[in-house]
Amino acid sequence: MERTFNGYTRADGQIGIRNYVLVVSMVHCSNTVTQQIAWKTGAHAITHDFGCAEFTDKHARTRLALISAVMNPNVYAAVLVGLGCEQTDHESMMEEIKASGKSVSYVGIQESGGSKEAVIKGCRLAEEYLKEARRQKREPCPISRLVVGVQCGGSDWTTALSGNITIGAMTDLLVGEGGSVIISEVGGFPGSEHILADRAVNKKVGLQIIRMCDELREEYVRLHGQTIEEVNPTPGNKAGGITTLTEKSMGNVKKMGTSSKIQGLIYAGEHVPSAGLWMLDLRAPVVDGNATSGFGMAGAHMDIFSTGRGTPMGNAVMPVLKLTGNSRSYEEMKGLFDFNAGIVLEGVSVKEAGEKLLDMVIEIANGEETKSEINEDFEFIIPRENNR
């Protein structure tokens, strides 16, 4: 029998696992007003340093990131907060958001008569949305509707050995049941392109993966005058037991499991076009939050984050399930981790650990809060890529 979770049905047919309300700053000038509205109401703030005097290509990314965050299926409604004279065109954004059936409003600081007035107005709107959101009932949905991003950071020697392998087992199970998993962190791919291309659904996708890795390798040489092998594995990696780049890279790609084929590549702001395992080609700097926000922009419901040492990663539009492969880290930071994959090093089979992880994914989809939510780690950063 197909497993289900209880989610929120959106007007456009998407399914959310949360009913978050966002307060989105249109420009750096409106950041503090945005933050105050969020603090006072419990809505999630998205702030950034952009939105005015940007070159057209850079501004396109700012707009894409902000609108994609609002379009994430976990978002019930949004309040856009601007100054009034910014570059970001809130009207066209609102048109796009409304077309999906989502509620959205705008608060301008200048037209409201100042900061305090804008905060009061914004709070009233956010509170109204939150009240409506609480009234919406969850409905049963098949787990084949779930879209999960997988990533790792704050790694230690257990990350590849138990953490990422457990995520891989979960990937095999979820995709096997018709669901979707997105991998990214493409900066970690060179060194295992031969493995990745072999996992592609067809030759075309395989060539796209090889080309992407070639381009990344060329970019490093062009910008830094060094090959990726010259700086990887890092001294810290070597101290932790990683000997070669292929070994490091393989540890990273273990999150995609062993049985599913890579259906294709998606780019910033695109949702997966069909179910299965997908690769998000996001060439932003290898900072954890870039991949997390990238998954949020891709419409993922949840992020599963493997961190041996422990980082507080969370996201404004998704619950982040944090997993460690290190039982000691888990015991020391129980308030930060959701799942202990260290059990794999103590004799539990990888398959069993993967099953337990999938059970937790379904519980979270049903509404169980992750530590990232309990700790109110609701960050969002705009992923910036060179020449995109």
Place this chain on the structure above:
Amino acid sequence: MRALQADAKDNVAVVVQDVAAGDEVTVTEILRVKVCEDIPVGHKIAITDLLPGDHVVKYGVPIGEASEEIKEGMYVHTHNVKDITEQLCKEYAEEFRRKAGEISGTDI
């Protein structure tokens, strides 16, 4: 004491605690390896003998090449393994492109 083999094809395993010369680690139900030298937690131990030039296999794939003779139970790391990532990836990419070209007739 235990060492974890990530894939059945691997000729190295990862020790899950610090081990010292003379210890014995259990890799699988049927494989126990006598440790030849001290190895820190998270680092690799050879579970078969390797000759210079042999592939070091982890996760079921070659991750490097033995740069000297490595005996079962020895510590496997940068001192006795050559990183051949660039060569492996280049060879593979060329082969993949060639095959894909043969099938589709075009490079995308």
